[in-house]
Amino acid sequence: MSHNSNSDIDIPLSEKVKALPGFFGIHLEEQAPYDILKSDGGIEIRCYRPQTQARVSVHGEYKEAQKEAFNLLAGYIFGDNQIKDKIPMTTPVLMEQKIEHRKEPTKDWIMSFILPQNYLISTAPTPTDKRITLHELPVHLVASISYPGINNEEKVEEYTGILKKWLKKRPWYIPMSAFQTAQFDGPLTIPFFRKNEIHIEVKHLH
Template sequence: MRVVTMATEAAKGAGSLVGIRRGTEEPRYDVHDRVRGLEVRRYGPRIAAETTVTADEERARDTGFRRLAGYIFGSNDNKSKIAMTAPVSQSGGPGNSSVVRFYMPSRWTMPTLPTPMDRSVELVEVPSETLAVLRFTGDRGRGAVAERSAELLRKLEGTAWTATGPPVAWFYDPPWTVPFRRRNEVAVPVAPR
């Protein structure tokens, strides 16, 4: 049995190298519009584990990822393991900080989720929202995310949609995934004009 589990994990790891994401849950959404290479998506309510990290974007992402991974891998009040989902979300926080989020699998509710042992990790309810999303591959460093966020906002100009908040970055693949196979997105909350 252990050999089968190890083989399965090795196959997942090899698949992630080239951007194959089998069995990783993503939040469900409906596409309301497609305009200028963007998708306007409607997401239902969901739950996230999040942490705020004061550091440059890439260090904040790494630190936040480790804290949140600790929570889902058992650093919680009943040592529960929680399945990894995609994407990992990163948005600007106050000052020189970032808010990093993991969305919880849909089977969990606030009452059933275990309490994080790390006090810098908290569980939050994310309300339904409509987002304009731009997908991209390759580099996901600070400059690339800033460039794609600006592109997203430019593409919204003159459409039926207006941004109602700042952009957020979503990363679907681990850092070792071949760059041209990475799925990255920038998203911004929108409302009809």
């Protein structure tokens, strides 16, 4: 996944090489593995395997928060950790808006990097920046919808609405999380080739 990066981030040569095919939406990075349980047009119910995620919470408007969170997490995987280890980039990058107890959105956001499958909390490097935390997720179901092109707040709202309506007609899928954006490409990828998704964790009532 190719992104504009902070000048303070030492991006490994391997990641720079990966960025070249990224112009055309070709993904060389490891992707979080899953099995498709149901497919309905652009909407899928997926079963994701266990994951270890690096997460950071930031405050601000969507674009500024997205850039700040990405740079913090990119710094972590590119060596800003206690053992200076470089962790391969994976896709997608997940981002969600925090919801308070009153169920209203805030200007607080959580971004997550999914670490490669061979990393557990016990084996992943400890972040130097205390704002970054590591989390392990068990096997989980996700409802997703895919769409191409430039991702912005309007598109996120549009496709989140479509996924909400789809789930509302299928009450046997119970939402278990906030809606997340899942991005596979950076801003240098040609818009036609960009891949975006909206995710929400669900529970299936049998």
